[in-house]
C-alpha cells in the first residue's frame with residue numbers, strides 16, 4: 098500500500114503541490130487526472146524520488162526511498178529520445194542491469210525475465226530492433242515490458258493510452274487486468290475523458306491539491322470539473338451521465 102501524507106512540492110516560487118494526501122491499495126487501478134500544470138507529473142516525480150518534497154511517502158508503512166525497486170515507471174513517449182541507439186531487448190534489460198549491478202553480465206534468470214516480459218507485450222519477435230525503428234505503440238509496449246521485468250509492486254504510467262492503436266490498447270488493458278489481479282497497484286496519469294475513465298477503480302482529480310478522490314462516476318461531476326478546469330469550460334453529458342469536454 099502506498100501512502101502519501103501531506104506532500105508539498107515547490108519549484109522556485111511555484112507551488113506545484115500542496116498538502117496532498119492519498120492512499121493506493123494493492124490491486125487498485127487509479128487514474129490521476131487534472132488540467133495541464135495540475136501537478137500530475139510532479140506527484141509521480143516525488144514518488145520516484147526525482148524531486149525534493151515535504152511530507153511523507155510510505156510503501157507498506159516504510160519509507161519509500163529505501164524500496165525504490167518496488168516502483169516502476171513507464172514514461173510518456175514524447176519525453177524520450179527515440180534516436181538513442183538501443184535495441185528493444187536492451188531497453189527491457191535495463192531494469193535487470195540495475196538489479197544486478199552495472200557492468201555485470203545478465204544471468205539466465207535476468208534473460209528469462211526479459212524474454213517473458215517482451216513476450217507478454219507481444220514484442221519478442223522484434224527484440225533486436227532498434228527502439229527508434231519501432232512504431233509509437235510498439236515503443237510503448239517495450240517500455241511496459243521494462244516495467245514488467247522489474248517485477249515491482251507499484252506501476253506509475255504516464256499517459257499510456259495516448260496515441261496508440263486498438264491492438265496496443267487491448268494488450269495493455271489485458272496486462273493491467275492481470276497485474277491488478279496479482280495485487281499490483283497502478284497509478285495512471287491521464288488526459289482521457291468520458292467513457293474511458295470508467296476503466297479505473299478510482300479517480301484522483303488533482304489541481305495542486307486533491308480536489309476529488311472517488312469512483313469515476315462520483316468524481317466526474319460538473320461541479321468537480323469546473324473547479325479543476327475552470328468555470329467557463331464547455332462540458333456535455335453523454336448518455337451514461339458521464340461528462341465529457343468538447
Ligand SMILES: Nc1ncnc2c1ncn2[C@@H]1O[C@H](COP(=O)(O)OP(=O)(O)OP(=O)(O)O)[C@@H](O)[C@H]1O
Nearest residue numbers: 108109111113131132133134135136137138139140
Ligand atoms: N522543473 C520545474 N521547474 C519549475 N517549475 C516546474 C518544473 N516542473 C514543473 N513545473 C511547474 O509545476 C507545475 C506542475 O507541473 P506538472 O508538470 O507536474 O503538471 P502536469 O499536471 O503533469 O501537467 P501536464 O498535464 O501538462 O503534463 C506547473 O506550473 C509547471 O510549470
